[in-house]
Amino acid sequence: MALAFDFINGFHDTANAIATSISTKALPPRIAIVLASFMNLAGALTFTGVAQTIGGKIANPVKLENGMIIVMAALIAAILWNLITWYMGIPSSSSHALIGSLTGAVITAAGLRAVNFTGFLSILEGLVLSPLAAFATGLLVMLLIRLVFRNAAPHKLNRRFRLLQVFTAAFQAFSHGTNDAQKTMGIITFALVAGGFQSTLHVPLWVKLLAALSMGLGTSVGGWKIIRTVGTRIIKLDPGSGVSADMASAMVILGFTLLKLPVSTTHVISSSIMGVGTARRFSAVRWGTAQTIVTAWLLTLPVSALLAGLSYLFLSLCSRI
Template sequence: MLDIHPLIIIVIVLALAFDFINGFHDTANAIATSVSTRAISPSHAIMMAAVLNFFGALVSTGVAKTIGGDIVVGPISQPIIIASLTGAIIWNLLTWKIGLPSSSSHALVGGMIGGVLIADMEGVGLNYMGIGKIVIALVSSPLVGMIIGFLIMNIMFMIFKNASPSKVNHRFKKMQIVTAAAMAFSHGSNDAQKSMGIITLALVSGGVLQEFEVPLVVKLLCATAMAVGTSVGGWSIIKTVGGKIFKLEPINGFVADLNSSITIFTATLLHLPVSTTHVVSGSIMGVGAAKRIRAVRWGVAQQMVMAWVLTIPCTAVMGALCYLLVTALFE
């Protein structure tokens, strides 16, 4: 039987808790559009998202290797990982409480940056090239989602310009279920890997694993934690994403989900962690702007952008403070 240090066990528990919170925090990404247009009932949408999140989480480990290997240089201590996860969890719970969509990916990266900087341990440092690659993916993906969403929606308007709006929306309401399912699968394929990466990093740093390969049991645990979290649902964020950015119709929701799922799964195949929250919100803004610039509630969008900008520095501070607390407790 493996001799696992108690601190590694704490990391595993916190990583699964982060995954669980990520599940209900980001449920809105997969189902907000289909629920807001009444294409599917909330309860059915959440269960569908939970199942597909689980299977999506099992398709790859490339993002996990990016999270575990591209942020930190050198052997990282368990207290740093514990502090990073704790800071990210606190931020996710705060933003969930006020119904503000924010990025779990940003929160995790910020927490790790803060923990490493405050630790100032010999042989451990930040991989600025790796962090730069991750930040570029996080920043560019919502812009890509917005631009492509705008273009696809305009193409849709051209194709169906002479069709009856009611008939078009009736057809797309059914098709929304398919794109919502694709969105849930792609969400699981990218987001669950972040916890896989953290747990595997802890196992390597603790000497339990000799190389960075995600064990099957870690995949199953993270997939299950995210699926269970998704089944709880994040209703306040669902309301924000589904209705407060732009009043969605079925054709808008179809385009937003299709665009988001393709963007996120492409990032997964490229081993890049992206914020599903940012991508979906960007897609909705692009789709809304295609109908009419003023149709988008830019005040709500501005609040969300502020949360995105503040997440990494705020969670870096939280990660640093949590590291001081953790080291004080375990000294």
């Protein structure tokens, strides 16, 4: 179930990492997807701090009864929400879905006291602050590029930025792998501890490899509906804007990874694009699309928690039959 979630996460979230390079025609879609798949795989194998945060900061798996049912319920809910928003073409957050689902399942199974609210709130702070940081970084990077290249010929500049965007898209996909694949590693490690298969939150090598490969395979499928939303429906991107958005989001994602905090890569990338558009002119941003993304951002945690609670009740009933 965790690997299925990771596969869906690959084509749901990683679409964001390559949307800008496809929109500006810096990379053909198939090459962009292959590049993103390999860079996600590399990023996923590099860090484990976020996995340990997911595995231990929301609840203590050692103290939970029915820990395996809790994990199953959380994954069912997160997968359902991801598929619903993917079908609608809304770039919602797989991170929010997984964290909301795990919290909802734990509360339903063991009550509010079972949730480590100090750890949960620290995760929530990262999820809230990262889009703001991405918006500000995108705005600053775009302003800096406009200042440095204000006298350059647009045709030559676009050609050079398209070439540069191959590298910034790769960097963004790598940073995505450092954060998103670790969430699945964390939930598998949580299940291993809850099931008594290991006593610490150390992430085994086989877990890293399976999570990284699942996300890489999911990325290779591609999420075209979300690519269209992120790549064309927030702002009209040119190569300079694409480079700015890629750099801003990659730096923010990697920064939070180093802090061992999960972020919504979806909302980081979308926010960096909004910041880039605002730097060009406020009216360049299609704020109706932005409002839809923010609405999904607000709904994901409570809806996924509710879905997880219902899933837990259903699985518990099935286990008694």
